Amino acid sequence: MESTVKKITAKYGSDPSQIIAMLQDLQSAKRYLPEEDLRELAEALAIPLTRVYRIATFFKAFSLEPKGEHIINVCMGTACHVRGAERILNELERQLGISRGETTADQKFSLETVNCLGACALGPVVVVDQEYHGDMTPGQVDKLMENYR
């Protein structure tokens, strides 16, 4: 079977200037950037592996670690911050027993933060697996998590 990396490089005509788009596709296909795929990509594009890694570590869209089954994203933008985003994040951290940026040991949840999702009028906003939940309060965290446990 054709590898994911082969499919992606073919889509962009192996043009190294399209590397960010390729890494984005790889990230969405595998939910992180596995080392062997990055090696294969560097080889396919005939560029140094260090360049691939520099880009993969510079941009926040990329992760070098596997992510949990459900991704919880808490908006920490200004609009959400002044309406208490920090308190919601703290409650999620407490319930999941992990800190921001971490994944639970059972690989079920990753807890991430983002600097604005462009839904500021609904703040504080929490997004679980692309689904938006607005006007959150720490008290609602429990109910929200129930849907995914």
Added chain:
Amino acid sequence: MKRIQSAQELEAYRQECLAVRDPQRTVITICAGTGCLAHGCSNVVDAIRQELEKQGLDQVEVKATGCHGFCEQGPLVVVHPQGVFYHKVKVEDVPDIIARTVQKGEVIESLLYALPTTKEKISLEKDVPFYKLQKRIIFGSNGLIDPTSIDDYLAIGGYQALAKALTGMSPDAVLEEVKKSGLRGRGGGGFPTGRKWESTRNVDSEVKYVICNADEGDPGAYMDRSLLEGNPHAVIEGMLLGAYAVGATDGYVYVRHEYPLAVTNLTMAIDAAREMGLLGENILGSSFSFDIKISRGGGAFVCGESSALIASIEGQVGEPRAKHIHMAESGLWGKPTVLNNVETWANVPVIIDKGAEWYRSIGTEGSPGTKIFSLVGKVNNTGLVEVPMGITLREIIFDIGGGIPGGRKFKAVQTGGPSGGCIPEEHLDLQVDFDELGKVGSMMGSGGMIVMDDRTCMVDVAKYFLNFLKGESCGKCTTCREGILRMYEILDKITRGEGELSDLDLLEKLAVVVQEGSMCGLGKTAPNPVLSTLRYFRDEYLAHINDKKCPAGVCKELIHFEIDPDACTGCHKCARVCPVGAAHGEKKEPHEIDQDKCIKCGMCYDACKFDAVKII
């Protein structure tokens, strides 16, 4: 779809689009922007379609539009031609809307929006004060069109400005018009757009680029997202006009990683425009050729900066470069390049269509036109508002925004994002434009307007921005990388009650170093949130330092929760919500909080209906 070969053909096709859009027919528009999607509008759209079928009304058109701006009240439904406006619509409401409003023209009282102050109900969209007090020359179209339909855009006069330019105006005439309009960049700096174009126009080169900056990094602003999602053709038309004026052949739209719907809608719009011959070779039968590609960002605030953005499109790490080489001469791939913000581009078709003179009649002498603000935070009517430049902060926050929720006291409004500042009550009558905001130590920025009340701690806000910036600094300049970190550490210390008076001097000294020693705008403006809060809210810093108190009740280390036994009814609610069993007591008896157990989550405070929980 066949390619359109001339302005006449475009006009004929527009008439066809209009012919099937009788203004008297019934159309139900429902906002399907990100905010309303979050409120569950897709189920409402489905329900409307099903109900129309059930009631045998297949002639009624349903239009899913982009953001109308009033996101907090979503899902929004408007029944045309009357313009009946319903807010917070649920699936259960749909059968009634179809049977009564669509079939019989009745208005359903319970779905109407009521003024927060007088509780007066408003039936028609045009009478809602939130909209009525705005001037929506750019953003207003969002509510009228399906962003995935180029025909809808044509029906409201879309690509008319392009046809006008290609048939009757030389590139220089287009440039002149934009220069005369006085349009200034909406992405932050407010640089005159016409002058920027002229520098690129004057460079001789076979290949030139125009770029649309849709990186929208200011956390708390989302007008660029809403424009791109809700009216992508307006941005495309603006770029076409800019490309024609400067002689560019190719365009890029650099879209933020977090905005997948914007990418989807823009991709669809570009494909439709290309199919119709509005992008590509020999547009409308002229000698002008131009096409647009999309480049997705990787999630880094600094990539909104021009040279970092270009590096990122080229497939490199998004680090800013020194500005001794001008983009007008050597930008993307070393070619002359014009970079403008989404909203700037969306202004261009309006200027060409209606003329510079008309445009200048709106706004102020130094800042003509309108600006879209993201009015968010502690304000009743949150959402996107488009207002003429020169309007006062008070009008925006109190007349359009409906004031502060819960009858609390206004404290400050933050504008300009991480580069901006906090403006206190004494400046509420300031007439908002590029120059006036600068005079009070803030800036326009991309148009974020975050309202803060007496429960917002200004030291915490300053710390918040530095925390954001320390995470976003690319690390190239020591002053930015280390200076912001040091300033953050000092603020963190102050919010923990460990600050000293001398820290304030140190902050001010560091601010100068960071401003002067950093290469790009991120570092140069990073101290602004600290400086503006120090300028206007020094008392709050002093309370943290001298009294070890957070007057707003935000900084965790300096507050604790207590129950007022006289106010407590013993309803036991706090004990039920407390996640750690700190709030406790017998039913019908005054409750107490065990301070050793309490994690200061504030849930008891939120839950108590009798204001018995106090933040001390």
